[in-house]
């Protein structure tokens with residue numbers, strides 16, 4: 001029974017991956033290949049060995065999400081943080097950063113979930129830049145990264161579900177215009193709005209993850225793990241009951257980020273005093289291995305992390321080497337052994353829905 005479920009899930013994921021018509025990794029356009037793919041020859045394994053596969057091994061679905069931030073005034077007239085995508089230099093630099101990392105992931109057989117918002121989308125539309133359409137045609141998922149204050153203003157939590165829905169729809173329409181993709185299902189953001197799931201459902205969205213408290217930059221450990229569920233409601237960041245409670249009829253599938261053991265895992269990337277990029281990716285490795293240990297055969301298990309454009313660039317002589325090294329030394333062997341499979345966020349959610357339909361009444365986690 002369990003085996004047939006895994007097979008079914010695998011088949012669905014494979015058929016989804018195939019239907020995307022993405023080029024094989026070796027056929028990825030040369031311009032998108034990483035500039036430098038040198039990797040360290042001494043594979044140090046401070047976190048211990050990866051759990052090995054056994055006869056009835058669980059599969060862990062994996063991807064990397066990309067958050068594109070609202071740099072500059074948004075379509076709704078708010079925002080204006082550090083930088084502005086209307087500055088061609090910054091826009092072009094981030095385009096190159098996104099192309100380098102997506103090309104790197106493609107070369108390892110993966111696809112990402114690219115989460116965009118204005119003004120990146122509107123600048124792309126106005127300048128005729130086709131990056132989002134290009135990435136979509138290569139199999140990457142297009143999605144929404146929604147910074148509520150940049151699209152709804154400082155008083156966003158007091159606004160109605162309809163106001164949120166309208167602006168989320170507006171942001172989705174720019175993503176569709178820039179990418180040609182009309183079926184946008186995933187979003188990140190709006191985390192402290194209690195009615196976020198009603199608003200998202202109204203806007204046609206049904207997959208969510210990356211919950212962190214934007215004020216504390218922390219994720220409650222109640223939200224981590226490898227198994228998805230359908231939250232029965234949103235959270236204000238203090239009352240977590242509705243969010244952690246599974247509602248079989250919930251409209252949205254939440255994908256936890258994996259088996260992390262620190263509530264500040266999302267923010268620790270930025271901390272040079274905790275060791276910078278190397279230490280962060282070492283922690284990602286430990287968390288990926290812990291996620292494999294926590295994975296169960298016959299369930300849909302997920303792990304993912306986030307990269308922002310230009311993040312983890314490191315040494316200019318070896319840009320993004322820390323990412324390349326992680327993919328080569330940590331991810332590739334697990335993909336080869338069948339323990340890890342690449343899947344975009346919507347593919348993860350689809351696999352969960354298949355599992356759910358085959359296991360009515362079973363607690364998802």
Ligand SMILES: [Zn+2]
Pocket residue numbers: 067068069145147
């Ligand atoms: Zn963000």
